[in-house]
Structure formats: structure tokens, C-alpha cells
Amino acid sequence: MVLKKAKRELEIVLRHIRVMKAVMKNQPIGIFKLSELTNMPKHKVRYSLRVLEQSGIIEPTQHGAVIKEGANLNELKEDLEEIKRLIKTIEEELKDV
Template identity: 90%
Template sequence: MVLKKAKRELEIVLRHLKVMKAVMKNQPIGIFKLSELANIPKHKIRYSLRILEQSGIIEPTQHGAVIKEGANLNELKKDLEEIKKLVREIEEELKDL
């Protein structure tokens, strides 16, 4: 129960990453094609694209979404390492319960 919200958020992050990967492989690509390729409903694709755009990772074009030139994907990897560290700390705390 305590971790339910964190789990939900991580599932959303995973979806964003799947959308980003599909854009990378198929750019430029539109919402309908992304939905079909990723097997994710269109409304969730739209949300993921909006978040990725706000994060400076993708940009919309008249032909569909593309990875933005100069997008800092290494920052994602750095953030993941910090999350993994926190998860290890949580695991340590749970051992004592």
C-alpha cells in the first residue's frame, strides 16, 4: 500500500520510455502508428508524447514526433542510477521489518 503510488509512477515512466524508443526507431511517427506499434491506447500515447516534449526529448513536426536534436538522454540514465540507489536503501530498510 505504501509503495502503490511509486509502482504506478514507475509503470508510467516505463510507458514513456517505450514510446520514446518507438519514436527513435520509427521517426517521424504519429500517434496512430505509435499506438499500433506499441500496443498502447492513443490517449496514453498523447500523454507520453506531451511529457517527453516537456522534458525536451522529442519535438512534434508536421510528419510526426521526432527525437529532438541535442536531447540529453544521458540524464535519464543518471536519474535511473539514483532511483536504483533509493530502491536498494528501501530494500535494506525492509530487511529489518
């Protein structure tokens, strides 16, 4: 319905965050090991790594992915707070429906 696409997108974001956390704990780490640790298919791990790299959070090295020096992880938390505010507003709008 109306929220199905948003739900799917949030599930993908959750996957990206799980991959990011696994990189943080095990860096440097490659796709095969990440796939094993996260129980995700390699193609999904590869996609998450690409998104995280494009977002400036990780960088590839010859030994595997690492968290990029100076990565602004607080921005993720700020974005999450904004999403929470939006969800609260949506909940309020739906109360009388």
C-alpha cells in the same frame, strides 16, 4: 499501500520510455502509428508524447514526432541510477522489518 503510488508512477515512466524508443526507431511518427506499434491506446501515447516533449526529448513536426536534436538521454540513465540507489536503501531498511 505505501509503495502503490510509486509503482504506478514507474509503470507510467516505463510507458514513456517505450514510446520514446518507438519514436527513435521510426521517426518521424504519428500517434496512430505509435499506438499500433506499442499496443497502447492513443490517449496514453498522446500523454507520453506530451510528457516527452515537455522534458525536451522529442519535438512535434508536421510529419510526426522526432527525437529533439541535442536531447540529453544520459540524464534519464543518471536518474535511473539514483532510483536504483534509493531502492537499494529501502531494501536495506526493510530487511529487519
